[in-house]
Amino acid sequence: MSKSKTVHIGSNASFWERNRRSGGYLLRHTLSKKIVSIGRALLMFGLCFMIIQPLLIRFSTGLMQEPDLYDSTIVLVPRHLTLDNYRIVGELTDMPRSMLNTLWTSLLVSVLQVVSCTLVAYGFARYEFPLKKFWFACVVMLIIVPPQTIQTSLYMSFANFDIFGIFKATTGKTVNLRTSILPYALMSLTCMGLKNGLYIYILRQYFKGVPKSLEEAAFVDGCGTLHTFARIMLPDAMPTIASCFLFSFVWQWTDVFYTRNFLGSYSIYSNQLSSIVSRMSRYFAQGAGQAVIVPNGRQQQLISIGVLICCVPLIILYCFTQKTFVKSLVMTGSKE
Amino acid sequence: MSKQLKALNEHWYSPLLEGVQTYIPGNATYKTMRARSARIGTMFILPFIIGFLLFMAKPMVESLIMSFNDVTLVPGQGYEQTYVGLNNYKHALTVDPEYNKFLVEEVGQMAINTIATLVMSFVVAVILNQEFKGRTLCRAIFFLPVILSSGVLPGIEHQNEFYDMMAGMAEQLGESGVDLSTTLQNLLSLSGVGGQVFDVVFQMIDSIYDIVMASGIQIIVFLSGLQSISPSLYEAADVEGCSAWESFWKITFPMVSPLLLVNCIYTIIDFFMKNDNRVMELIYQITYQDFKFGISAAMSWIYFAIALAFIGIGAFIISKAVKSYE
Incomplete structure (x- = not known):
């Protein structure tokens, strides 16, 4: 009986209610988890991008005609496509x-x-x-x-x-x-x-x-x-x-x-x-x-x-x- | 074979004796399990034995001899050697204008890169071992350097001056652009915090691309070590009130630290074998363009000895560090 009651409160109570019951632990826990996952996502994205980027650059410069290479307004997307x-x-x-x-x-x-x-x-x-x-x-x-x-x-x-x-x-x-x-x-x-x-x-x-x-x-x-x-x-x-x-x-x-x-x-x-x-x-x-x-x-x-x-x-x-x-x-x- | 000797043989095992007996057909001890194992085992590794003797041991001895000799080619006959003692080594270290410089630079770079690669691959492996969205994709991308930084690929683009030119232009533009690491470096050196250490750190940061590209295999090795740790260890630690930080240092690190040695050795060897290694380039040039075989042999032995010393030092430090955890 008491067991089912605990479950009931746990699942229905609002976040802040539960946070209050845990003495602030829930908020701290959730926040730190979010921060860690955002930091991780940034780091992973950065490093993955670093690995992939040279390939992409090679691909896009490969499609450029010679003048495009020296045109400083062209960074990635070629103006004169060529194979x-x-x-x-x-x-x-x-x-x-x-x-x-x-x-x-x-x-x-x-x-x-x-x-x-x-x-x-x-x-x-x-x-x-x-x-x-x-x-x-x-x-x-x-x-x-x-x-x-x-x-x-x-x-x-x-x-x-x-x-x-x-x-x-x-x-x-x-x-x-x-x-x-x-x-x-x-x-x-x-x-x-x-x-x-x-x-x-x-x-x-x-x-x-x-x-x-x-x-x-x-x-x-x-x-x-x-x-x-x-x-x-x-x-x-x-x-x-x-x-x-x-x-x-x-x-x-x-x-x-x-x-x-x-x-x-x-x-x-x-x-x-x-x-x-x-x-x-x-x-x-x-x-x-x-x-x-x-x-x-x-x-x-x-x-x-x-x-x-x-x-x-x-x-x-x-x-x-x-x-x-x-x-x-x-x-x-x-x-x- | 006498009965006594046979009885002795069955109880008393000598690998040397067995090795000899293995090859005697019709030998009475031929069929014991041990002799059988010795025979079959030798058969299995026979390709390796032949290959090692012919294509590794023999050339190594030859090249060691060459490094003490002056080698001249004789067309159709091979080569002739005249003993010159340590002259080749002296020439490599004191006369050759580039070898010394390249050697010091590359070895320094190797030391820094090895440490950075170990740290980097460990951190990445720990992250890749966690649960998050897109983990499979991230793993796939992080192992991509195993392909992208092998063989001819890494060196070829640095050989070109174009990048240097671009880098020069970027520096000129530096006033308008923001170069974080340079700015930070200036700031820190202005405030007078330990110069040398920061130089090393900034060198690492600047070469982060090379480091990531060189750490594909190391990440896999660390990751496999991480995955072999039983989750119940963490559960137990959690129940006992251990924080994530504590369980990292008390469980994860000690469990994975033996792999540090494997990775350390792998990184050093990998650095050696790299196509853009300038010492190796120089040696290749001296061998095939100048045909100075003696000197190139001496050069490669010096480099090998240094790398071996590094592996030894690394192994020593890491085994000490690992032992303290046991």
């Missing part, structure tokens, strides 16, 4: 070909990387083998050592590729592998690609979290190792693997370090983009029939478009796979 800039950038970056090349190399490399990293991570998570600690320290080292430290000798060893001197003994010459995708595919297959230490770490963390009894049950039922791995572990691990794949794909897409060193002979978009400035003057000189100095504003505009073209496919991908992206790292965080 010509996109055509120019497309030609500058060897567009359809470079994009296709980027697509297939990124796909190939990231698939190889994720496959090998998954196997290695599973090995680290589940089996006891000699020198396990040492090899795991090597994984950590792989994360820490920047590839720039070893780029010189990697460059050398692939420019003059040889396995224990076999090629030199048989043909008298070493093989230059730098002109093919083979070295990088090999490196990806052996977990030495871009940030692969990180993927091994993430996946190992995931596999460690899966209860061991699952595999033990499979073992008792006579399921072989590979079978257990493929049929029991892999299906559950798919979201984590997928997110590692996405990271790998996206980072490979924009990467210049490995691309510049190993895929120099392919026309890859990120490579094209990184050297776009030098190609720009040549392009305009051809058009005008004489040497031209490309004005800074124009250069900047074209670079912006290049950057936009580079990230738009990734952003679209991200929109569809946002949840998957985050999944792997959410697993990782719980430990260490």
